[in-house]
Amino acid sequence: MLSKKMALIKGGINSERNVSLVTGEAFEAALKELGHEYVVIDADKDFLHKLLDVRDQVDVALLALHGKLAEDGVVQGICEYIKLPYTGAGVLGSALGFDKYYFKQILKFHDLPSAKFELVHARQQNLDEVTTNFSYPLVVKPSREGSSVGVTICQSESDFFKGLKLASQYDSEILVEEYLEGQELTVPILIDRALTPIEIRPKVRFYDYENKYTAGNTEYIIPPELPEETIDELKTLAWKTHQACRARVYSRVDFRMHKGRPHVIEINTLPGCTPTSLVPKAAAHEGIQFPQFIQLLIDNAGLDYEGVR
Numbered sequence: 001m002l003s004k005k006m007a008l009i010k011g012g013i014n015s016e017r018n019v020s021l022v023t024g025e026a027f028e029a030a031l032k033e034l035g036h037e038y039v040v041i042d043a044d045k046d047f048l049h050k051l052l053d054v055r056d057q058v059d060v061a062l063l064a065l066h067g068k069l070a071e072d073g074v075v076q077g078i079c080e081y082i083k084l085p086y087t088g089a090g091v092l093g094s095a096l097g098f099d100k101y102y103f104k105q106i107l108k109f110h111d112l113p114s115a116k117f118e119l120v121h122a123r124q125q126n127l128d129e130v131t132t133n134f135s136y137p138l139v140v141k142p143s144r145e146g147s148s149v150g151v152t153i154c155q156s157e158s159d160f161f162k163g164l165k166l167a168s169q170y171d172s173e174i175l176v177e178e179y180l181e182g183q184e185l186t187v188p189i190l191i192d193r194a195l196t197p198i199e200i201r202p203k204v205r206f207y208d209y210e211n212k213y214t215a216g217n218t219e220y221i222i223p224p225e226l227p228e229e230t231i232d233e234l235k236t237l238a239w240k241t242h243q244a245c246r247a248r249v250y251s252r253v254d255f256r257m258h259k260g261r262p263h264v265i266e267i268n269t270l271p272g273c274t275p276t277s278l279v280p281k282a283a284a285h286e287g288i289q290f291p292q293f294i295q296l297l298i299d300n301a302g303l304d305y306e307g308v309r
């Protein structure tokens with residue numbers, strides 16, 4: 001079989017660009033180790049020209065991207081248009097997973113537990129006059145962002161108004177959520193199953209941007225110190241969530257325990273993927289090393305509309 005040539009796409013033009021560059025480096029090292037031919041494309045403002053220039057020389061787009069215009073179906077749509085198979089979820093799955101408000105509707109429809117929420121429209125409401133029915137602490141977040149950018153855990157009304165202003169810098173739709181008070185956990189999905197859950201214990205505050213990307217700030221426990229039934233429940237809920245939002249190939253479903261039960265926080269359809277990130281960590285725990293993990297993503301790359309002429 002002829003070996004495939006990759007377009008490794010990294011960077012992007014959003015708040016997660018720097019994280020994507022690190023994921024991109026890790027992917028490139030894996031491609032070298034696997035002996036693949038590849039070109040690297042930085043998805044900056046000239047992305048479309050660069051992609052079209054190499055279109056006829058590549059077989060698969062390996063997406064090392066995160067966040068807006070990347071994890072939300074936009075890049076996937078571009079790949080569909082030029083019939084270039086890509087790694088991860090398709091257009092709809094990416095869009096549903098990225099929009100936290102619509103994702104909440106999917107969870108509700110499938111009876112999957114998650115925090116109660118209210119929606120604020122920053123364009124239609126005066127942010128100084130917004131009221132909430134939740135008590136403190138509560139959480140305010142932009143509907144479409146990532147890496148905890150724009151997320152505030154509010155202890156008081158003054159935090160609430162500050163949180164709304166901050167979130168409105170990133171999206172006009174803002175979610176106000178009840179605070180889930182328990183342990184934080186994540187469950188990676190790879191191909192057709194949930195991998196071992198990981199407990200996430202930031203040493204201070206919550207799992208914010210700094211605690212996500214500063215080595216030593218957060219402790220990761222795999223497997224988590226939880227009863228077998230809870231681990232099984234987490235895996236079942238993660239798999240149902242992955243399917244409900246039409247994710248594909250891989251994803252990471254984040255949870256917090258609340259009143260003794262796991263509650264879904266969100267799904268990441270292009271999760272962070274440096275060798276120390278959580279999905280590769282869980283894969284390694286099950287004997288799948290990083291290059292092998294990348295090979296699985298490549299082998300399962302696809303298009304939503306294979307048959308369109």
Ligand SMILES: Nc1ncnc2c1ncn2[C@@H]1O[C@H](COP(=O)(O)OP(=O)(O)O)[C@@H](O)[C@H]1O
Nearest residue numbers: 115139145146147148149177178179180206207
């Ligand atoms: N309802 C909630 N209760 C408690 N903590 C939350 C809640 N929602 C979010 N968080 C905290 O904020 C972090 C980021 O929120 P999340 O919804 O995952 O946004 P992002 O897409 O930016 O990662 C979570 O990992 C968690 O630590």
Ligand SMILES: [Mg+2]
Nearest residue numbers: 147148254266
């Ligand atoms: Mg998150």
